[in-house]
Amino acid sequence: MHSDAENKSGRAVSPILEVEDLKKRFGRLNVLNGISTKIAHGEVVVMIGPSGSGKSTFLRCMNLLERPTSGRIWFGGEEISSGGAMSSDGSLQRLSHARREENVNRYRSEIGMVFQHFNLFPHMTVLDNITLAPRKVLGMPAEEAEKRAMELLARVGLTDKAGNYPSQISGGQKQRIAIVRSLAMKPKVMLFDEPTSALDPEMVGEVLSVMKALAAEHMTMVVVTHEMRFAAEVADRVLFLDGGVILEEGTPSELFNNPKHDRTREFLNKVGED
């Protein structure tokens, strides 16, 4: 069996995220065809697969940016894909739209998301980008939020950019700021949706090293990426998605050196060419 409840040290840990038979349909297009997996506390999971395999959609379902067509997602033991409408015995209670939204917002505030195109807020300074959510969602006083933002900026070496606008900094810097913006909410899980795909090659390294540092601090991470070296180096587990299902999964060495499926082998050969 795969090591879904163990991390690299082999220590058993409880899952923080659990996905059960997740399906997503866009009109007549079936993008996810039943995905189940458990993600442990502190685990780093990397998702790879050809484009259109559903990796990004799966990631976006995890923080409900896309509402699953069917299936369940548990976060820290609480079912969240129903907006908190499911009680512990599995029965669904009636909840108003507003209450479900409230529950989803609270859940999202505990899950960080980093986007391919950064999605920084262009009308705000770097500092305001980082402090907005802590102030408005967590009700953190401005001084505290700013102090925390500056500490996080120091960790990624960008304190001198605090007063700049996003248009004034490079792509690699933008993505590091975007990571900091998510971290400012003290998330329990970080989701990365192709975080280096929109970057110039020479800027990929600076973003990956921030992510490596996060992994070293035992942040739970789910990463969609084409950076196989990063996956091999950092991942506890690699999922290969194809046709909206997890076709194969395992440790990086299992999956990269000894793929079981032809599709996996084919994909790895293609991406290994460069």
Added chain:
Amino acid sequence: MIDFQNTFIGIWAWLAERWDTFHTAFYLNFIKNDRWQYLWRGLGVTLEVAFFAVLLGAVLGFTVAIIRSTHDKHGRFGLLNFVCRVYLTVVRGTPMVVQLLISYFVIFASVNNKVLVAIVAFGVNSGAYVAEIIRSGISSIDRGQMEAGRSLGLSYWQTLRYIILPQAVKNVLPALGNEFIVLLKETSVAGYIALQDLTKGGDIIRSQTYSAFLPYFAVAAVYLVMVMTFTWLLGKLERRLQTDA
């Protein structure tokens, strides 16, 4: 040979005569019986109507734009959205003068305050145009902005308030400014309900002095100065917002 001296005297005499005519006409149209007060008071009414109509139009416009955008995105507010669409269709599909007449003689027939009726009529009219401008601004914002806001735990309304609307308004500022200019000039039809605005002021002077040239050109000049001032201020604001991002 040209007789310079006589030519000069001829021109001078002509100019002096023109000046005399102008002076007399100016005195007749503006100074005599304090007629300038028609323009001065009219200007006050025009500014009062335009200012409060802009406020009302902005409030209505934002509200309708947000309802429409939310409906388009989430399918919520079905009934409200329908009401908004009827509002937009009717207001944009009928002439301002007709709306003003209906407001004054039908809907608010029992209201005696003409200024108030005009403010409501012009505000409701402007709101429809502002709504479509703001809505186009909202839909011009990349959807990643909403997703980024929501992924941080901000609610839909918070994301709209702090992230989407500031960018949307900035993008449509020229169109909004234009709408306000149109509104300011459109208030000139307020005379239809016998409201003594700037245009009506000039009209009253003409009806007393039987001269049209000076009163109407004076009215036109005042509108022009107001619009140019506003355009200049708007340009300054746009440039200031530009340097911000």
